[in-house]
Structures are given as C-alpha cells and as structure tokens.
Amino acid sequence: MAEEEAVKLFGTWRSPFSRRVEIALKLKGVDFKYYEEDLTNKSHLLLKYNPVHKKIPVLVHNEKPIVESLVILEYIDETWKEGFPILPKDPCQRSHARFWARFLDEKCLPAIEEACLRSVDREKAVEEACELLKLLENELKDNKFFGGETIGLVDIVASVISCWLKAFQQVAGVELLTKEKLPKLCEWSDEFVSHAVIKGCLPPSDKLLASLRAHFETVASKELCT
C-alpha cells in the first residue's frame, strides 16, 4: 500500500470536526488521502467504517477505522509520538486539556448554536453562550495558546471558534466573540489563524459564509412552516 493510502480521512470541507483532524495530521506531518463525503448521500465506505454513528470524520489507518473527533485526535497523538505533541505529558495537564476540549464540544457549541438559531429569547441565549465562552477564555490565563507556548488539543478543538463562530455570528446577526466581551479569546483567535499550518486547514471564509447562509435560510423557512 502506498504510504499516503495508509492514512485516509473521510470528512466534509465545512465540518469543524473534520478540519480539526486535518489540523492534527498536518501538525504531525502525516501524509493522508482525503475523501470528501456528501452527507446527503453517504458513501458505502463511510457506512462500513462508522456503522454506529454513520458520521464524519472517520480516520482509517491501515484499514482500521477510528471515529469521533476527540478519540481520533488522541489516536493521532499516540500513534505519531515523535511528532508535534498534541496532549501534554503530565496526567493532570492532560486531564485539564480533555476537560476543556469536552467543555467546548458539549457546552459551548450547543450554546452558540442556540444563540445563533433561536429567535425567541435570543438575548438570554447570547448571554448564556458568552458566559460559557468567558469560562473558556479564563483558561488561557497569560498564555498565547491553550496549550501554553504552542498549540495543543484545546486550541485544535477551539478552531471552531476562530473560524465557524465568526461566520455563524455574521450570518445570524449576533455578537458573541467581540473584543469588548472576550478580548483574550479574540487575541487568541488572531494568533491561532495566523499559524502557518492552521492557515491552510481552515475553510475559505466566503465559501463558508455562503454555505451557512443557505443553511440558515432552510432552518428559518422550516420554522415558518411549523
């Protein structure tokens, strides 16, 4: 098998979960073959590799599938040990990184979605989302990145804030990530997206905006119909 074929990634161009795996692979310098999935018509390979959730991203390494983005990130870190470290070595610091990665996915993202999609009680939803983002911001302390001097697990997972949240709030007309409300997080975001590897891994913002606008219109028209 060609070296590139040994590592395959099934994802979509606009999924933050898919892009975070790309970021990790590129930081580690791992060659891989990328397969773009059409989620309205999932490939038989995707369904074969992820029969339980039928979702992207899926990493396939030597024909063995690994699914769930946070699980994949840890797998990448443990498999390509000599490359760029994603998780710290100290067990206590590792547990903190895992905690904030989960916090992002399980608390921040649903709150952000609520704030952007909800039409009733929107102000309250925005306030709640901001409070959660403030908790996250506090974790930066005086560091450049959540990982300290260099990018780590939480930075990679938080890529959703530096790119997707900005697009979301533009389309929804909502103000979440602003310099007034979250100055340190804004600073982190600017630093993060200017990193050489990260720059190449994020979706083009105009394409993402157009795609989100279409998505919002579909959601809004569904609400009108119910």
Add this chain to the structure above:
Amino acid sequence: MSKAEVILLDCWISPFCMRVKIALEEKGVAYESQAEDLFGGKSELLLTSNPHGKVPVLLHNGKPVSESAIIVAYIDESWSSSPLLPPCAYGRAQARFWADYIDKKVFDAGKAIFMSKGEAVEVGKKDFIEIIKTLEKALGDKDFFNGDTFGFVDIIGIAMTSWFPAYEKFGSFKLEDHCPKFSAWIKRSWQRESVAKVIPEAEKVIEFVTMFRKMMGAED
C-alpha cells in the same frame, strides 16, 4: 500514602462517582470520600473545584480533576499498576469510543424510561434495549469489554448498570430477556471486589429513583 492525598467529592447514588471509586479500588489507591449534598447545598470546595459544580471531583494533592471518564483516565495514567486501557493506540481508541458511546446514550435512555408515562415508556424501553444490544455486539464473546481483563470500558459501563434495577421496575422488563450476554457481563463484573463494594443494593437505588422521579415531577 496518606488518605488525604486523594479525596473524592462524592455522592453515593451517582453512577459517575461509582466509576471513580471502582477505578481507585481496582488500582488499590487509598482515598477519602467526602459526601456532597447535591439537593441541600453543594460545598464551597465543589463549587470552586469544578466549573460545572458537579460530582465527581477527584482532588489529588489538592489538584482537582473533573468529569468521571476523564478522572478514570487520569487514575490510569497516574497509577501505572494494573493498566485499565489496552497497550496499543488502536485498542485505546476503541475503548475511548465505547466509553464515549456509553456516556452519550445510557443514562439519558434510562432516564427516559422512568420519567415517562404511558406509551412513552414503551418507546423509552425500546430505545434503551437497542443501545444495550449495540454494546452487547461490541462485547462479542469476550469476558470483558477490555478482553480478558476488567478495564476502562468495563468500569465506565458497570457503574451505569447500578440504576438498571430502577429502569427494569419502571419499564416492567428484565434486561436478561433481551440482552443475555450483556447481563452475563454484568454478573461477571459484580464478582469483582471493587464493583461489589461500590455499587449500592438494588432496593436502595430503586428507593432513591422513586423519590427522584417524584421530585422531578414525573406523575404516575
């Protein structure tokens, strides 16, 4: 090692706390359990140690670790005897996947059974059994999810089964009739001292869940 080096902010009925206690027992780590009154008023220590203000929180030499699955991983990484995860990266990824599946599905599905009434109970029961069947398939013919030895996924899963007697009562079913292999795994896991020591008696769990569902407004 003095007991006070490892403190667990705990609640006897929480399956998430049980996971941590089982892991500590498996590793032979001495610890002090500090009971939290989740309904009466959480301690200052809990509220400052965990941004979510939830149990369990493990304090190791004063440093807090939160989220039960993350705590169990921390315990495994800090005390290297009797490893809970397989040695290879792929095996570990599989274990983390199933732990995540259990986390996302089991408790909510069980809650849907005892919080519902009428037709919704049947729907809840069906969903719950489907989830357990998926886990049963993952278990296959192995003794434990970890293979020959009791490990990470077994700990994450067995603690959740502490509330199964309540689901069976309110859903009027016996899991054994639908998922015999999974039930056999439960019995096999109960033979372990750590599990038998930590998981409360079924009657006490049923009593608590009966009170809890009433408190949460579920009507009969």
